[in-house]
Amino acid sequence: MSRLDELMTLLRFPSISAQRAHDGDVADCADWLVDKLSGMGFDARSHGTARHPIVVAKSPEVPGKPRVLIYGHYDVQPVDPIELWESDPFEPVVRDGRIYARGASDDKSELFAHILGVESLLQEGGGTLPVNVTFLLEGEEEVGSASLIDFLGKNRELLACDVIVVSDTGMAAPDVPTFSYGLRGVACGELIVNGPAMDLHSGVFGGAVANPITVLAEMLATCHDAEGRVSIDGFYDGVEPPADWERVMWSRVPGMDDVSLAALTGVKALRTEAGYTGAECIYARPTFELNGIFGGYEGEGSKTVIPTKAVAKISCRLVPGQDPKRILQLVKAHFEKVAPKGVEIRFVNQHGGEAYVCDPHSRYGKAAQQALEEAFGNKPVLVREGGSIPVIAEMSKQLGVDALLLGLCLPDARIHSPNENMRLDLWEKAIEMSASLLRRLGESE
Amino acid sequence: MSRLDELMTLLRFPSISAQRAHDGDVADCADWLVDKLSGMGFDARSHGTARHPIVVAKSPEVPGKPRVLIYGHYDVQPVDPIELWESDPFEPVVRDGRIYARGASDDKSELFAHILGVESLLQEGGGTLPVNVTFLLEGEEEVGSASLIDFLGKNRELLACDVIVVSDTGMAAPDVPTFSYGLRGVACGELIVNGPAMDLHSGVFGGAVANPITVLAEMLATCHDAEGRVSIDGFYDGVEPPADWERVMWSRVPGMDDVSLAALTGVKALRTEAGYTGAECIYARPTFELNGIFGGYEGEGSKTVIPTKAVAKISCRLVPGQDPKRILQLVKAHFEKVAPKGVEIRFVNQHGGEAYVCDPHSRYGKAAQQALEEAFGNKPVLVREGGSIPVIAEMSKQLGVDALLLGLCLPDARIHSPNENMRLDLWEKAIEMSASLLRRLGESE
Numbered sequence: 001m002s003r004l005d006e007l008m009t010l011l012r013f014p015s016i017s018a019q020r021a022h023d024g025d026v027a028d029c030a031d032w033l034v035d036k037l038s039g040m041g042f043d044a045r046s047h048g049t050a051r052h053p054i055v056v057a058k059s060p061e062v063p064g065k066p067r068v069l070i071y072g073h074y075d076v077q078p079v080d081p082i083e084l085w086e087s088d089p090f091e092p093v094v095r096d097g098r099i100y101a102r103g104a105s106d107d108k109s110e111l112f113a114h115i116l117g118v119e120s121l122l123q124e125g126g127g128t129l130p131v132n133v134t135f136l137l138e139g140e141e142e143v144g145s146a147s148l149i150d151f152l153g154k155n156r157e158l159l160a161c162d163v164i165v166v167s168d169t170g171m172a173a174p175d176v177p178t179f180s181y182g183l184r185g186v187a188c189g190e191l192i193v194n195g196p197a198m199d200l201h202s203g204v205f206g207g208a209v210a211n212p213i214t215v216l217a218e219m220l221a222t223c224h225d226a227e228g229r230v231s232i233d234g235f236y237d238g239v240e241p242p243a244d245w246e247r248v249m250w251s252r253v254p255g256m257d258d259v260s261l262a263a264l265t266g267v268k269a270l271r272t273e274a275g276y277t278g279a280e281c282i283y284a285r286p287t288f289e290l291n292g293i294f295g296g297y298e299g300e301g302s303k304t305v306i307p308t309k310a311v312a313k314i315s316c317r318l319v320p321g322q323d324p325k326r327i328l329q330l331v332k333a334h335f336e337k338v339a340p341k342g343v344e345i346r347f348v349n350q351h352g353g354e355a356y357v358c359d360p361h362s363r364y365g366k367a368a369q370q371a372l373e374e375a376f377g378n379k380p381v382l383v384r385e386g387g388s389i390p391v392i393a394e395m396s397k398q399l400g401v402d403a404l405l406l407g408l409c410l411p412d413a414r415i416h417s418p419n420e421n422m423r424l425d426l427w428e429k430a431i432e433m434s435a436s437l438l439r440r441l442g443e444s445e
Numbered sequence: 446m447s448r449l450d451e452l453m454t455l456l457r458f459p460s461i462s463a464q465r466a467h468d469g470d471v472a473d474c475a476d477w478l479v480d481k482l483s484g485m486g487f488d489a490r491s492h493g494t495a496r497h498p499i500v501v502a503k504s505p506e507v508p509g510k511p512r513v514l515i516y517g518h519y520d521v522q523p524v525d526p527i528e529l530w531e532s533d534p535f536e537p538v539v540r541d542g543r544i545y546a547r548g549a550s551d552d553k554s555e556l557f558a559h560i561l562g563v564e565s566l567l568q569e570g571g572g573t574l575p576v577n578v579t580f581l582l583e584g585e586e587e588v589g590s591a592s593l594i595d596f597l598g599k600n601r602e603l604l605a606c607d608v609i610v611v612s613d614t615g616m617a618a619p620d621v622p623t624f625s626y627g628l629r630g631v632a633c634g635e636l637i638v639n640g641p642a643m644d645l646h647s648g649v650f651g652g653a654v655a656n657p658i659t660v661l662a663e664m665l666a667t668c669h670d671a672e673g674r675v676s677i678d679g680f681y682d683g684v685e686p687p688a689d690w691e692r693v694m695w696s697r698v699p700g701m702d703d704v705s706l707a708a709l710t711g712v713k714a715l716r717t718e719a720g721y722t723g724a725e726c727i728y729a730r731p732t733f734e735l736n737g738i739f740g741g742y743e744g745e746g747s748k749t750v751i752p753t754k755a756v757a758k759i760s761c762r763l764v765p766g767q768d769p770k771r772i773l774q775l776v777k778a779h780f781e782k783v784a785p786k787g788v789e790i791r792f793v794n795q796h797g798g799e800a801y802v803c804d805p806h807s808r809y810g811k812a813a814q815q816a817l818e819e820a821f822g823n824k825p826v827l828v829r830e831g832g833s834i835p836v837i838a839e840m841s842k843q844l845g846v847d848a849l850l851l852g853l854c855l856p857d858a859r860i861h862s863p864n865e866n867m868r869l870d871l872w873e874k875a876i877e878m879s880a881s882l883l884r885r886l887g888e889s890e
Contacts, residue, residue, distance in 0.1 A: 186648065188749070197711020198710075198711065201832060202734045203631070206734045207730050207732040207831070208726050209710050209712050209723075216738075217738070218662075220739060221662050221663040265653075266641050267641050267655070269786075281652030281653050282650065289647045289651045289751060290656055290747050291657070291751070293740050294738065296737035297737035298737050298739045302796065303758075304633070305736050305737075307737070311743075313742055313743075315651075342712070351747065385648070385649075387648030
């Protein structure tokens with residue numbers, strides 16, 4: 001079976017972790033990966049969890065060589081809206097050099113590139129690898145990685161390693177290999193302003209009672225100053241501005257200058273924290289964002305009601321130095337401080353995760369950049385991702401090592417959306433990149 | 446047929462003006478009213494309009510006597526949620542002294558009390574009334590009265606009168622007859638803040654682009670000052686505070702003190718414009734209210750998106766001196782002033798209507814209060830309604846006369862809701878009240 005046929009087989013599993021009806025498909029996909037890795041000589045096992053299996057596969061021991069933990073996730077997002085797909089999300093097809101399927105970028109092709117990279121090294125080395133490899137492949141990344149976080153705490157010895165390798169982030173552009181040495185953390189919550197016991201007629205009662213939407217808007221308006229900074233006491237405690245070398249480096253990342261970012265997002269101009277470029281704000285500054293707001297009437301025309309409540313969905317992106325639990329406490333304390341008297345508010349904590357940053361100039365970081373350059377033929381750009389993958393910060397902390405993020409998702413890969421895809425030429429290069437990386441990590445000891 | 450049987454017949458028409466499927470029922474209801482009034486010796490006609498018929502019925506001419514225009518509407522609100530009705534909304538039943546049906550309070554029982562009041566006077570006077578009566582009964586009040594407003598402009602002579610009588614407002618409490626000498630006006634609009642061209646990942650882009658929800662909240666927070674006053678330039682131009690005698694009078698309206706209003710609405714304490722009681726704010730102060738807000742994610746948990754737009758539904762209640770069109774211009778100008786640079790906002794005007802106030806101590810006003818006291822056995826309270834009935838201000842203006850608002854809807858009448866009802870003892874008194882009123886108006890010339 002060709003490499004592409006094997007990838008297609010992997011992509012055919014409808015391993016949607018969020019949907020109970022697909023629990024069997026998720027388990028089948030794990031079993032297929034165990035078979036594949038066993039066939040390569042790995043000691044591979046599917047570990048049962050409260051939800052979806054975790055695949056751990058270890059290469060035959062090569063004494064004295066570093067141990068590399070390659071992380072990936074074989075679960076995928078739901079496919080809705082299905083009517084916008086040009087072909088069946090679980091029947092991969094190749095069009096114009098891209099393979100289209102759910103999971104084509106996020107994360108099956110990426111994790112499978114590493115498996116194939118290892119396979120090519122095994123052939124090259126006559127069954128011996130230049131490093132010790134542990135694959136850690138989970139089936140719950142799209143639903144929060146709860147089982148893996150539990151598993152990490154209980155299996156530190158099994159997963160012990162010198163460095164983690166992950167391909168589950170973005171590539172700046174097709175010819176721009178990207179090394180991410182950081183991720184923002186996240187802290188989510190919900191603010192609810194409760195008003196009258198029932199929706200009131202805004203004529204019959206308007207002017208006499210606090211309107212929850214007005215109160216909510218007024219409270220939310222206190223969260224930023226005129227310069228775009230977050231006005232919550234203590235929010236920036238421990239936050240360092242990006243280093244000068246980072247600012248210089250980021251100013252050269254293709255597509256990340258302010259004009260390009262405005263064009264990409266379809267706004268007339270960026271609106272950033274005073275003193276920082278768009279890229280700097282995304283990579284290295286914390287945010288307080290409103291992801292949703294609702295209350296009262298949303299239909300056509302008007303309905304003159306004072307609603308019983310109004311709600312805002314809030315998420316903060318965090319940088320090193322910020323603890324998600326503490327940030328949620330600060331946000332809550334701020335709302336309690338600014339809430340008008342006589343109004344009942346409630347702040348509900350949702351999930352959170354710490355930021356992650358490693359030194360891109362470490363021995364392993366340099367090896368990763370060399371591997372990217374070898375495979376893609378260009379010097380990689382060094383960025384911090386604006387997004388969050390809390391499980392990576394957690395793995396790095398629990399195992400006490402760096403995670404190297406070698407992103408392969410193109411900006412137009414449509415991950416989480418209809419017509420998710422992967423450029424096959426880049427995927428082939430990713431296989432080479434994985435082999436190069438392990439070779440260099442083996443040398444670097 | 447007894448009076449109650451006749452009322453039940455009227456209530457059985459499912460004359461829902463909003464629903465095309467009921468167009469025939471609305472017309473049938475108009476025809477039934479024409480037949481009833483013709484049977485009483487009136488020159489009654491159903492006038493076709495672009496939508497629902499308007500019934501005009503004139504009593505035989507009594508020279509030298511004032512002409513009284515009695516307005517009512519025979520259309521009703523939709524019945525949803527139907528499952529919450531304890532009995533069929535169009536099969537009236539009497540339970541515990543109340544009649545339950547859609548339209549039982551709003552406005553069929555009320556207009557029919559006036560028809561029966563006139564009928565009793567005809568019997569009393571051997572076919573002659575103490576005044577000239579014109580009934581003006583429309584079928585579009587629940588959908589905005591567009592046809593009537595058009596009809597008014599074209600039929601001033603047909604509708605010419607000395608005073609208008611309307612029972613379509615509230616009664617403060619069962620033993621508290623209520624004379625409303627004012628209504629607030631209204632001006633509605635929608636504010637849309639447009640942001641990025643598509644929903645953005647709040648990690649991948651957060652910090653670099655203006656968040657439409659944040660911008661909307663910040664703009665809305667500029668609309669009131671800390672004292673609860675509307676902070677829109679020119680908003681209060683021409684607005685007079687209530688007169689001292691009104692403030693004294695309103696302080697005595699049962700159920701309208703601040704403690705009772707808080708209990709009624711289920712809030713810990715009222716929140717009013719500084720220097721005014723709840724009743725004063727409702728009766729005589731303009732408001733800027735947010736009736737709805739939405740943008741981004743509203744589901745369970747979190748979805749970390751920066752939405753492409755955020756929207757607020759706005760309505761202002763107006764008092765005499767404020768023109769709805771001008772108020773919408775001021776609101777728009779305010780938003781244009783406070784909108785941050787680089788953000789695209791849109792303000793869309795919706796419907797509006799002027800406030801209405803007449804002198805409760807006029808000759809006709811006094812007659813109305815005497816009639817209320819005679820029928821209900823208590824001195825009436827004098828209030829201005831916080832709600833808006835734009836067609837009443839329009840009729841008063843077009844016809845150049847006062848409108849006397851003699852409300853019969855009890856606070857628990859559940860108008861527009863399931864289990865709408867009318868207390869039959871009050872309905873019987875309303876028939877007497879109508880006869881008393883016309884007698885007194887006849888004398889007062």
